[in-house]
Amino acid sequence: MKKPSGHADNKKTGNDDKKAPASKTGYMLWSTSKVAECVGKAPNSAMFDSVTHAYMNQENPKMAMKLNNVLDNITASKRSDNLDSTSLYPGLSYNLAEYFVRTRDLICANVPADVCPPSDCSITLKMFPQFVDGITFGVRTSIDKKHVACQNAQNEMAMAAWKDALTSFKQSPKVASITLERDELQRQFSMFHRMDPLGQLFECSIPREATAFATVSKDYTDSQIQVEDCWRGEKGAAKCLGDALALVGLSVKLDVAGTQDMAGEVAEREAAHEMTSRSCATDPLATFRLLEGDQVELASHGPMFEAAAEEKLATKGPTSTFTSHGPTTDLRNLDEDAAAQEWENSNHLDQLEDTAQQSITREKAAAKMAIHNWLREQRQKTQTAAH
Template identity: 35%
Template sequence: MLLAALSSVTLGLPTNVVNAAQAPAPLRPDHAQVLVIIADHASGTTEFGGALNTHPCVFNLAEPFAAKDTIWAMNDVAECTGLAETDQSTAIFNADTGAMIKSSNPVLTTRAALLTSHAAIHGTMFINNERVLKRGVAHIDVAGDSQVLYAGLPYDFGEYAVRIRDQICKNVPADVCAPADCVVTFNMMPSFVNAPTYGQNMKDDAPDSLCVTKKNELAMNAWKQALESMKSNPKIATFSLTRNERDRQFAVFQANGPVGAQFDCSIAREPSAFLEVAHYPSTDDQMVIDDCLASAAGADQCLADALDLVGLSTESMGGKGTLKMTGADLEKSVQAFSVTKCQSDPNAIYQKMESGEMVNVASSLAAGAAQQNFAFPAPP
């Protein structure tokens, strides 16, 4: 299929530079042009998005929102008071009324700036691991945040996603990618509708506060609206990406847990309610990152399935995406992603030390409990 699309280009030359007139035709007409990964934090989106970004026609924005800067939508939660009081100034939309609050997203500009050298790094097209086309573009003026994204924008996440794609792709030269094949991918997470999904560390953790409970209850409606707006938009394809929930929560704990806090690996954990509703048919596909990272074949299949949703294939990546997913890319290995401390010892209890090191304290806790029981025997 790709060979036919490149029929106007001389093949076999290792650094053949093409111009706009020689740009390959779209690989498949009328396909989606936005690929959204529906996931929770620490679910492997960085690894998956980075691998997709090695495709000449895929521009990965990763996380286009940031909790302390800009998110998509937020409810006013009366139960959250004091330091937890709702601050809607960071939300583009009021999720209760559908009214626009903020008409800017600086995070987009930051993310777009990282894509200016995309063609220079990933702009070479491969067939059977043979270099076929070398783009003569060293820099792309990728447009970031703009008022064009917000003028007349309804409370419709799908519409916002398509506008972002058009903004990013408008300056991508035709000899880098056929205009119809230019795809933007990014993550959509519960935190982007102000839903905390950090999970449970220990069996005796205090239950969620009324503030957190109500916040998640209200955010679910905004989440479902965002999913539906993407599902109903033919220009958008979505897939959910999940991870072993214990390992996901441990990764969140390792990154954000306070010094001295503990994490019990033995607790049974289920994905949040937000990911439970983000499976097919609410999304176009669903994948498990653990399967994708288990082998080169698994990584290749996951990437192929994802790219197929937007009319592309792994062929022109020259195996770079698979290498990045499996950790064979020595400069930035992701293989360690699939090996966590909880997998090494499912009954471990890890404590976060001041140095950031995770130390298994299960045996010392058990010894302390046994000593306490010995010193204070139960009454007859």
């Protein structure tokens, strides 16, 4: 059995920070506990208390639904009408690995041997910090300061439960685990444009580091996978799947359909209009505003353009304007000089009156210096994270 762990990113499967309390939605966390700093905030529904490890709820409606969804891909004549998940809960201890192994045994017992031999039957489960009531919302703007004391205290409580869960995985001979990571800026932007309220702003230029939950998980899991690598064509998809299956003694040759299922995820989202036409990848210093239909608009070109515009107005008066059109390629895939040139070429000065060439040169120099500095910071953060 393999089971990725890291931070929440998937709207369909993650119990993300924006969802209503579990008792109102059918979601049931693995564990939580009352946090003194979160005044007036009722704890979410959970199976266990994170501090006392008391068994509070012997049910999980979301798990029951997911278990029955597993049968959807099995021919109707060969499967049961539904899986009775009540057998998962009697005598269950505060041990997430035990819960997952029980889940595997229940599923595999209901899968016909000619569909999947019992000796090969493994399942994949996602484990997010939200399952232990962790908060991985991140930051949207440089002035995000709301409920910091509550969030810090709640994450401290959740981190202890997170480590308990990871320890149970590491100690179980029947569980293999993977830390599944995603670029933190892109993860937060994805959550922003799919889940935030209309009008919310997102500043791309704010430094964003991987969550503490994702970082600490590497000390416990058997392997690490960067999800962007899995989206890079047939070789990337095959390697990700192969590395994961190898942990449970399995292997498979990925066919065309399998490759498309993994590597084609981004293309499918684009076709379904779930991707924004502009993002922090195309405008790394911009601030975006969320619109209807999960789309965004440019709210600001970023500090370097604001500074250049202010300089122009100060020297040439209000009749000179400065407009920007973001680059069409992901600047992070280019070297510094090429990225600076791409940024420079994609941002045009619209002159309503003659402007001295010296002024244009200063603005281009400021833009080039800013993008050089930004790229250098990103690479330094990447190198630091790698070590």
